Amino acid sequence: MKKFFGIAVLVGGLFIQQVYAQDSATGNHLLTLQQCVETAIKNNAAVNRAGFQSESNEVNLQQAKGNRLPFVNGAIYHGINQGRSIDPFSNGYINQNISFANYGLNASISVWNGAAIRNSIQQNLLTFEAGKMDWQQEKDNITINVILAYLSVLNNQELLNASIKQVAVTRQQAERLDLLNKDGAIAPATYYDVKGQLASDEINVVNNRNTLASSKLDLAQHMNIAYDKNMELQKINESLTPVLYDATVDMIYEQALLQLAFVKAADLRKQSAASGVKAAKGLLTPTLSLNGSLGTNYSSAASLQKLLSTTEAQTDSYVLNGASKLPVIAPQGNYETQKITYGNQWTNNFNSSISLSLQIPILNGLQAKSRLKQAKITEKQTTFEANTTKIQLRQNIEQAYLNMSAALDRYTQLQMQVQDFTESFRSAEVRFNAGAATVVDYIIAKNNMDRATINLIAAKYDYVLRTKVLDFYQGKLSY
Template sequence: MKRRVIFGSFFFFLLRITAWAQHFTLQQCIDTALAKNISVKQSSLLAETAEVNLKQARANLLPDLNANVNHGINEGRSIDPFTNAYVNQSVNYANYGINSGVVLFNGMSLQNSVKQTAYAYDASRMEWQQAKDNLTLNVILAYLQVLNNEDLVSSATKQKELSAKQLERLDILDKQGAVAPSQVSDVKGQLMNDELNILNLRNSLQTAKLTLAQLMNVPYSEAMNLERINTEDFLTAYAKSSSEVYETALQQFSLVKAVELRKKSYEYAVKSARGSLYPSLVLGGSVQTNYSSAAQNAGGKISYKDQLSNNVFSGLNLGLRIPVFNSFRAKNNIRLAGIALRNSELVEEGTKLQLQQQIEQAHLNMTNAYERYKTLLEQVSAYTTSFKAAEARFTAGVGTSVDYLIAKNNLDRANINLISTKYDFVLRKKVLDYYQNANAK
């Protein structure tokens, strides 16, 4: 008995955890999607790669430093590395050295490369932000779609309850012979139609939940429960015109910033490529020492330590490399960089043009949705009055079932259209907010 009680308590605890796990606020949905979305993660990796390229470009300005160690054995006739004289014996030798070099000038190619990669890094960050903004918008739209379908199911359920009450009343009257059987069958058919409508709407609701779950990269569950949002707060006319939204988007939209930064990056890529036409000035230096087992003086063989200390020599050099002919490599690299720059200009132009067209379309859709919403409000009010009158007549036995059902269906359709249009209008406003990087989370 005790084990069953413990098991029952544990099972109840699991149910509570599961129920809690399936409850999401809008912010939780957004955060979950951003944390788990693969495309966003890949965009983040591209930004990290661009950051590494920038660090390397900056590091290329620093001097290099290399050390070398060589040990070997010469057999037979060879040159003694200590005396540079010919010897005919086995000689052990060693060389140690450190060398360094720094580019003093190469037509500002390295400096422009740093600027090129810096703009490319900033562009990658903006593209990463754009990926997050896109996902955020899609989650918001999917979230609102779930709420929309929940409201439709709720409205359809109320319609069914009303039909069920009328059928219950008519069944009583039919048993008393007070109504025609056709009226009972008419209302019964309406009840079946309401139930079928609920089934279709519930299917749409689960489809919307599936879409949201997939955006979040979490397992789909019918038990998903979303925190309600008061959409009435958003049912006001949009304050900005399409041109105002576009002007704001040019300043705020991440994708616009990204293409502008990419163009800047390509501008400096051209400058960096042109640097290869100029002479390169390089400063270098080295310190070397060596050892030879054949080395000796009047006192006999010189020790390893003494040789390393006595044989130290250093060098300093300043080199100038003047490009004369390199198989047209420099010229073609400059041309390729120029082509990439012109393409980036076209990408920027096309992105802004497409953005303007999308905003104009979105603003028109929003305006139409708002006008439909206001019209449907009046329609629902008018059909509500008509239905109440038809219901009163039908209940009093002076109206027909046909008149009652027509009035009810008109009101039902108007209510469903009003709910759908209300959410459609809110969705359209969210799209316009998205273009201004002003998503309300």
């Protein structure tokens, strides 16, 4: 958190009217700040991981919502029995090979479970929203890093341009003294002192050029693209007017609470944890469910006897007629065994059921109670994190505001210093050219002016940085 704030959230209001421009002189395409940020967001691994996590959270939310729907399962069984087995049609023992099939459809829906499902949906919804804020925060993080790198390139480019101008001034003086030295009009030491100063200025150019290349490499790495030493950046069209920021710390803090993604994420996680506690409590209550089922079966042994004809035949029974036994004649049917068709068995064996069940948790290995305790701990932790986030936010806004005020004072003083040292150098140069001042006086005056100019460039970017930090806290940044 502190590292994040320390990076200082430089999110650019530096996103100012960026277009994909073309340099007419060189023909090179300029990279705008918007392009750099968009490229970095697209290529950044952390941003993509946060995006995947957001998608995963959405799936979890859909699953939680799905728990409100009935649980429906179908089952189909086909098999063959050999030897002695139970006929699924008659439920009696048979000793033959048979094929069989069972079909079933079961459904169950929770009627009441202590609002555990409803609170679980709310918990996952808030987690999903927090995940989207995390995704946005990762985008903000890479945006900050890109803007820091972008400003660094612009700053180093200006430093390089300033050092090149300093070399030009010194070279012009060295060339003038070279002619005077050849004519014997000056002491050789004067010429060589200025020539040594020229070498120092040229070394500064080399150092600044290397620093610029390094900052371009850093920007390319943040964008996750190949390094191009010819990379050109469009300058930020900033009309720099050093004035005190037009909002107080309290105003900035109130806006930050409403705008910053990581603050919203912390609050959403706190709310999600509270719903998690309610969902865990629901698991300790009885669950009332409505159940239903449909089923049928088939057996290859299923058959029926079809009556073909009837004849009269003597039976083993008799009646007594005095001392005589008279046989009993009774009708006897002639039957044909016929297999019951698959379709008829499907219809004849069809069955259905409906029921209500009440499941009362009595002892489940302390799972429900442990889950409730963990949910309460998570609620305490997320509440602490949310409060800590806001405290740190307030502290960093106060520090950023103080830094802005200090940067403003430094920039204002350096502006006056540059004016003074520029005038001092102009006077020293006139006197030196006229032979009224020593080379030491000239070099000192020039170094003072050069140093003040370099410091002013750094102060300018420092002031822009501090004001854009405060803009970011209030959500005032736009492309």
